[in-house]
Amino acid sequence: MALVAARGTLLRAGVRLGTEAAACGRNGTRRSASHRVLVEPDAAAGIATIKFKNPPVNSLTLEFLTELIICLEKLENDKTFRGVILTSNSPGIFSAGLDLREMCGKNPAHYAEYWRAVQELWLKLYVSNMILVAAINGASPAGGCLMSLSCDYRVLADNPRYKVGLNETLLGIVAPFWFRDTLVNTIGHRASERALQLGLLFPPAEALQVGMVDQVVPEDQVHSTALSVITQWLAIPDHARQLTKSMMRKATTDNLIKQREADIQNFVSFISRDSIQKSLQMYIEKLKQKKS
Numbered sequence: 001m002a003l004v005a006a007r008g009t010l011l012r013a014g015v016r017l018g019t020e021a022a023a024c025g026r027n028g029t030r031r032s033a034s035h036r037v038l039v040e041p042d043a044a045a046g047i048a049t050i051k052f053k054n055p056p057v058n059s060l061t062l063e064f065l066t067e068l069i070i071c072l073e074k075l076e077n078d079k080t081f082r083g084v085i086l087t088s089n090s091p092g093i094f095s096a097g098l099d100l101r102e103m104c105g106k107n108p109a110h111y112a113e114y115w116r117a118v119q120e121l122w123l124k125l126y127v128s129n130m131i132l133v134a135a136i137n138g139a140s141p142a143g144g145c146l147m148s149l150s151c152d153y154r155v156l157a158d159n160p161r162y163k164v165g166l167n168e169t170l171l172g173i174v175a176p177f178w179f180r181d182t183l184v185n186t187i188g189h190r191a192s193e194r195a196l197q198l199g200l201l202f203p204p205a206e207a208l209q210v211g212m213v214d215q216v217v218p219e220d221q222v223h224s225t226a227l228s229v230i231t232q233w234l235a236i237p238d239h240a241r242q243l244t245k246s247m248m249r250k251a252t253t254d255n256l257i258k259q260r261e262a263d264i265q266n267f268v269s270f271i272s273r274d275s276i277q278k279s280l281q282m283y284i285e286k287l288k289q290k291k292s
């Protein structure tokens with residue numbers, strides 16, 4: 001049902017599914033989608049690289065989310081691909097997280113549609129049968145960080161500007177329980193409590209120390225490191241690895257699935273509050289002023 005809704009959004013946005021399908025095809029040569037998600041398949045290796053291309057900061061607009069969801073679903077259903085690297089086409093920014101403008105000044109129906117797409121992307125990533133490795137080649141706050149936390153392994157480029165973390169409280173908003181659970185599953189309860197309350201954004205050395213990422217490497221080695229990690233993981237028999245992944249993660253996704261509609265209603269009523277809208281507007285304004 002969520003995919004049908006996603007396709008509806010894509011079609012309304014004028015995205016041609018034929019082009020998208022071609023981009024996620026099994027051909028071994030380099031191909032790219034015409035929109036916000038580039039896919040570089042390596043059929044012989046069984047690996048595809050997904051590159052985010054939603055300028056200026058790869059924020060998760062509804063259209064970008066929808067393209068990502070459809071792309072992941074196509075790769076998931078194509079048994080050629082057993083591993084995927086997620087990275088940015090614009091080194092410097094992995095993803096700025098949820099698009100602030102999707103959560104500001106819109107109507108409840110829009111917020112509900114948007115949040116369903118955010119949930120869907122997380123569900124697709126977190127229990128994917130494929131090996132997912134995040135090659136984090138830029139700043140990755142909030143929803144950008146959640147995407148990488150949902151992968152099986154994270155490689156971060158060693159650049160002090162590339163901070164990662166769930167900074168929601170700095171915006172006056174609250175990370176929902178499934179963001180929290182994803183973080184707790186990765187770095188443990190105490191570290192998550194501190195990181196979430198303070199909205200901490202960790203530079204590479206600290207991110208490694210706290211366990212937000214698995215490896216920090218020089219910027220020009222992020223992709224090759226991700227590739228060698230995925231190659232190691234590919235050596236494990238799929239059925240055993242997949243069942244183990246499911247055993248570790250399914251309870252977390254089931255928790256959202258069983259209260260998905262309530263979570264959407266919760267988000268809509270929270271984000272629609274005047275006080276929250278004001279906080280978001282002030283934050284957007286602050287980002288603008290930073291430039292001048």
Ligand SMILES: CC/C=C\C/C=C\C/C=C\CC/C=C/CC(=O)SCCNC(=O)CCNC(=O)[C@H](O)C(C)(C)COP(=O)(O)OP(=O)(O)OC[C@H]1O[C@@H](n2cnc3c(N)ncnc32)[C@H](O)[C@@H]1OP(=O)(O)O
Nearest residue numbers: 059096097098099100139141142143173174176267270287
């Ligand atoms: C009990 C519980 C109760 C209720 C809970 C219920 C529900 C939960 C409710 C809410 C949870 C919602 C969860 C949200 C998670 C998120 O992801 S929120 C988004 C957080 N993102 C950020 O904080 C990142 C902000 N951006 C930056 O820090 C910088 O832009 C960045 C470091 C990414 C890049 O810096 P730089 O290269 O200098 O670029 P600029 O800052 O100049 O930005 C360029 C233009 O891009 C615009 N922009 C930046 N980020 C976003 C964004 N996330 N969305 C939309 N637009 C963004 C920026 O404004 C600039 O635009 P301009 O050129 O000025 O038009």
